[in-house]
Amino acid sequence: MPEQEPLLDIQQLDARYGAIQALRGVSLRVERGEIVTLIGANGAGKSTLLMSIFGDPRPSAGHIRYLGRDITGLPTHAIAKLGIAQAPEGRRIFPAMRVEENLLMGATPLGMQHIDTDLIKVFELFPRLKERRDQRAGTLSGGEQQMLAIGRALMSRPQLLLLDEPSLGLAPLVTQRIFAILGEIRATGTTIFLVEQNARQALKLAQRGYVLVNGAIRLSGSGEELLANPEVRQAYLGIRA
Amino acid sequence: MDWHILAQQLVNGLTLGSIYGLIAIGYTMVYGIIGMINFAHGDVYMVSAYLTAICLAVLFSCGIDSLPFALLATLVAAMLITAAYGWTIERIAYRPLRGSNRLAPLISAIGMSLVLQNGVQLSQGARTQGVPSLIPATLRFGDEETFVQITLVQVMIVVVSLASMALLHWLIGRTTLGRQCRATQQDRRMAAILGIDTDRIISTVFVIGAAMAAIAGVLVTLNYGSFDFYIGFVTGIKAFTAAVLGGIGSLPGAMLGGLILGLSEALFSGMVNTDYKDVFAFSLLVLVLIFRPTGLLGKPEVEKV
Numbered sequence: 001m002p003e004q005e006p007l008l009d010i011q012q013l014d015a016r017y018g019a020i021q022a023l024r025g026v027s028l029r030v031e032r033g034e035i036v037t038l039i040g041a042n043g044a045g046k047s048t049l050l051m052s053i054f055g056d057p058r059p060s061a062g063h064i065r066y067l068g069r070d071i072t073g074l075p076t077h078a079i080a081k082l083g084i085a086q087a088p089e090g091r092r093i094f095p096a097m098r099v100e101e102n103l104l105m106g107a108t109p110l111g112m113q114h115i116d117t118d119l120i121k122v123f124e125l126f127p128r129l130k131e132r133r134d135q136r137a138g139t140l141s142g143g144e145q146q147m148l149a150i151g152r153a154l155m156s157r158p159q160l161l162l163l164d165e166p167s168l169g170l171a172p173l174v175t176q177r178i179f180a181i182l183g184e185i186r187a188t189g190t191t192i193f194l195v196e197q198n199a200r201q202a203l204k205l206a207q208r209g210y211v212l213v214n215g216a217i218r219l220s221g222s223g224e225e226l227l228a229n230p231e232v233r234q235a236y237l238g239i240r241a
Numbered sequence: 242m243d244w245h246i247l248a249q250q251l252v253n254g255l256t257l258g259s260i261y262g263l264i265a266i267g268y269t270m271v272y273g274i275i276g277m278i279n280f281a282h283g284d285v286y287m288v289s290a291y292l293t294a295i296c297l298a299v300l301f302s303c304g305i306d307s308l309p310f311a312l313l314a315t316l317v318a319a320m321l322i323t324a325a326y327g328w329t330i331e332r333i334a335y336r337p338l339r340g341s342n343r344l345a346p347l348i349s350a351i352g353m354s355l356v357l358q359n360g361v362q363l364s365q366g367a368r369t370q371g372v373p374s375l376i377p378a379t380l381r382f383g384d385e386e387t388f389v390q391i392t393l394v395q396v397m398i399v400v401v402s403l404a405s406m407a408l409l410h411w412l413i414g415r416t417t418l419g420r421q422c423r424a425t426q427q428d429r430r431m432a433a434i435l436g437i438d439t440d441r442i443i444s445t446v447f448v449i450g451a452a453m454a455a456i457a458g459v460l461v462t463l464n465y466g467s468f469d470f471y472i473g474f475v476t477g478i479k480a481f482t483a484a485v486l487g488g489i490g491s492l493p494g495a496m497l498g499g500l501i502l503g504l505s506e507a508l509f510s511g512m513v514n515t516d517y518k519d520v521f522a523f524s525l526l527v528l529v530l531i532f533r534p535t536g537l538l539g540k541p542e543v544e545k546v
Contacts, residue, residue, distance in 0.1 A: 080436030109436035
């Protein structure tokens with residue numbers, strides 16, 4: 001059997017914001033059907049990595065391949081059409097739009113033909129959004145906004161879902177609920193690349209993980225290996241070695 | 242104060258206000274989407290007045306004698322060509338400056354305004370141009386001495402303006418394109434992540450704004466009959482005032498601001514003094530900005546974090 005291309009293959013990626021080099025030679029892979037997590041402290045470059053997959057900022061060196069195709073120079077909107085979706089840092093929902101309109105925006109790469117069935121699927125996953133479908137999105141609670149951001153990303157039927165700190169600022173119970181839903185999303189065949197500061201939950205959920213320190217990959221391994229790693233335990237789980 | 246003067250000024254104000262509203266749409270939409278004031282917009286309106294005269298002249302010299310057809314053809318042609326101007330201006334004067342300092346596109350806009358004014362002055366001459374009165378029909382209410390007069394052109398102005406605004410309101414509020422415009426306005430980076438070609442949306446907004454200004458240009462030319470290369474400046478400033486008055490960035494605000502500005506200018510002219518109508522209009526703006534800095538319908542976003 002010929003070896004399959006990884007879904008996402010990042011090689012030696014550099015990215016900078018002005019004079020600041022945010023990523024240094026980052027290489028990682030995401031295979032089909034996995035949940036892969038990237039953990040790291042504030043400012044380690046996690047969000048920059050997710051955004052540079054969408055070409056914003058443009059990587060200054062290195063390559064990003066998606067299904068074997070080099071997407072490094074593509075415009076942001078064209079990358080969305082390849083089947084990658086993102087629930088970005090800060091959720092970035094459209095506050096002045098209704099909840100349902102926000103979800104429809106997520107369907108942009110597909111056009112409108114599957115709207116009804118896809119809305120039903122998202123509402124099954126997040127019944128809360130169905131209750132609030134006609135409400136302005138800016139009036140939702142933080143957890144509801146996070147659900148909306150994930151739901152919106154799912155509306156494009158992505159093969160690869162990029163999530164940037166879905167647990168940020170949420171109560172522990174809401175976080176648990178969202179992580180459970182990520183498991184359900186993976187079960188439907190969507191691959192997830194999850195950026196988190198909440199290392200314990202992320203590593204429990206993920207098959208594999210990477211640790212990003214100062215813009216470079218420091219460690220990688222299976223979720224269990226990383227949970228047991230003394231450096232990870234001390235730096236990210238708050239357990240003295 | 243006689244009732245008929247009041248009524249006449251209301252009619253005039255409504256007409257003027259519709260025109261301001263149509264032009265204000267271009268300012269408010271462009272501001273909403275890229276946060277810049279397109280100072281060349283008034284001159285785009287001016288270009289459409291010239292196009293009106295040229296189209297009518299061409300149609301009549303080709304022997305077309307159906308006035309409704311000639312007017313419709315002129316309207317469509319003026320809208321298309323003016324829209325092309327709007328598209329081109331964005332493309333050559335603003336897009337290359339995107340992402341640079343906020344002042345740069347503003348200066349470029351002033352430059353574009355000068356280019357349009359001087360270009361038209363060079364190619365069409367500096368004299369005031371005119372179009373003969375094509376639709377003299379007039380409705381009169383009242384007796385010999387005291388009457389209110391409404392021309393058919395005034396009725397057309399109000400009806401066409403309101404219809405265009407209603408259509409645009411529907412387009413922005415209910416269609417996919419409108420949703421994409423609103424998304425780009427609220428968060429351009431996120432819109433791109435969702436697969437929206439935001440450059441295309443920005444171009445579309447310029448095209449819509451210019452087409453609305455063209456409708457205004459055709460209607461005004463039919464109403465007043467005379468224009469020169471400089472009319473875009475004053476009318477542009479007034480429409481911009483209307484947009485700020487209503488709340489810049491807000492589409493209903495532009496329409497409301499236009500109507501309020503037109504009506505108050507006309508009423509002030511009729512009841513107090515014509516010479517100071519501009520002073521009155523701009524004082525109104527100052528007052529609104531003092532007591533409601535976001536304009537009448539512009540509201541700061543309610544957001545939970």
